[in-house]
Amino acid sequence: MNILVVEDEKRVAEFLQKGLSESGYRVDVAFDGEAGLEQAGQVGYDLFILDWLLPGKNGLELCRELRSSFPATPILMLTAKDTLQDKILGLDTGADDYLTKPFSFEELKARVRALARRKKRIEPRNLSAGDLEVNPADRSVTRGGVSITLSNKEYELLTYLLRNKNKVLSRELTAREVWGITFDTGTNYIDVYINYLRKKLKVGSEKPLIFTIRGRGYILKDEDDHPDH
Numbered sequence: 001m002n003i004l005v006v007e008d009e010k011r012v013a014e015f016l017q018k019g020l021s022e023s024g025y026r027v028d029v030a031f032d033g034e035a036g037l038e039q040a041g042q043v044g045y046d047l048f049i050l051d052w053l054l055p056g057k058n059g060l061e062l063c064r065e066l067r068s069s070f071p072a073t074p075i076l077m078l079t080a081k082d083t084l085q086d087k088i089l090g091l092d093t094g095a096d097d098y099l100t101k102p103f104s105f106e107e108l109k110a111r112v113r114a115l116a117r118r119k120k121r122i123e124p125r126n127l128s129a130g131d132l133e134v135n136p137a138d139r140s141v142t143r144g145g146v147s148i149t150l151s152n153k154e155y156e157l158l159t160y161l162l163r164n165k166n167k168v169l170s171r172e173l174t175a176r177e178v179w180g181i182t183f184d185t186g187t188n189y190i191d192v193y194i195n196y197l198r199k200k201l202k203v204g205s206e207k208p209l210i211f212t213i214r215g216r217g218y219i220l221k222d223e224d225d226h227p228d229h
C-alpha cells in the first residue's frame with residue numbers, strides 16, 4: 001500500500017515515514033502543497049495524509065484538489081488545528097478522517113488500517129470490458145493477456161471509462177472527473193488522451209473499445225455490445 005504524506009515539519013514527516021514504513025507501508029513525503037499535488041500524480045497512492053498548515057498551497061486546498069482528482073483515494077487530515085469548526089471544515093472539504101496533533105501513533109495506524117479497509121470495499125476487484133482487464137489492486141492492465149503500460153492519467157481515464165462503460169461520457173464531465181478541472185474553452189486535451197489510450201489498447205487486439213459519439217463525447221463498450229447503442 002502506497003501512502004503520500006504531505007507535511008512541512010521535517011521531524012514529523014520523518015517520524016511518520018519511519019513508523020509507517022515499519023508497519024509495511026510504502027511512504028513518500030512531500031514538504032509543501034505544490035510538491036504534494038505534483039507527487040500525487042506520479043504514483044498511484046492508496047492514502048493521502050495531509051497536514052493543514054503548509055507553505056504555499058495549504059492542506060485544505062490540497063485536500064479539495066486531491067479529492068476531485070482522485071475520488072476513490074482516502075484522505076486523512078493530520079493537523080494541529082483542533083477546533084470543532086476546523087474538523088467540520090476538513091471533513092466537508094473531502095477528508096475521510098481527521099486526527100489532531102499531538103497524536104498517538106497507534107491510533108494513527110488504526111485509522112490508516114480502517115481507511116485501507118474502506119477503500120478495498122469501495123474498489124471493485126476487477127474492471128473489464130471484453131478481453132480488457134484492469135486490476136486496481138496492482139494497477140495492471142492487460143488486453144487479450146498482453147500487458148499494457150499506461151501513464152497515471154491514462155490509467156485514471158481508462159478506469160473512469162470502465163466504471164461507466166456503455167454510457168456516453170461528455171468531455172466536460174470527463175475533464176472534471178479525471179482531471180478535476182473545468183474547461184472554459186476547448187477540450188482537446190481529452191481527445192489527445194483518448195487517442196493515446198486507443199493506440200495502447202490496440203496492443204492485445206485491433207478491435208476498438210472506445211468510440212467517439214459526435215457532439216456528445218466518448219463511450220467505452222463491451223465488445224459484445226452492438227455499436228448502435
Ligand code: CA
Nearest residue numbers: 008051053054
Ligand atoms: Ca505544518
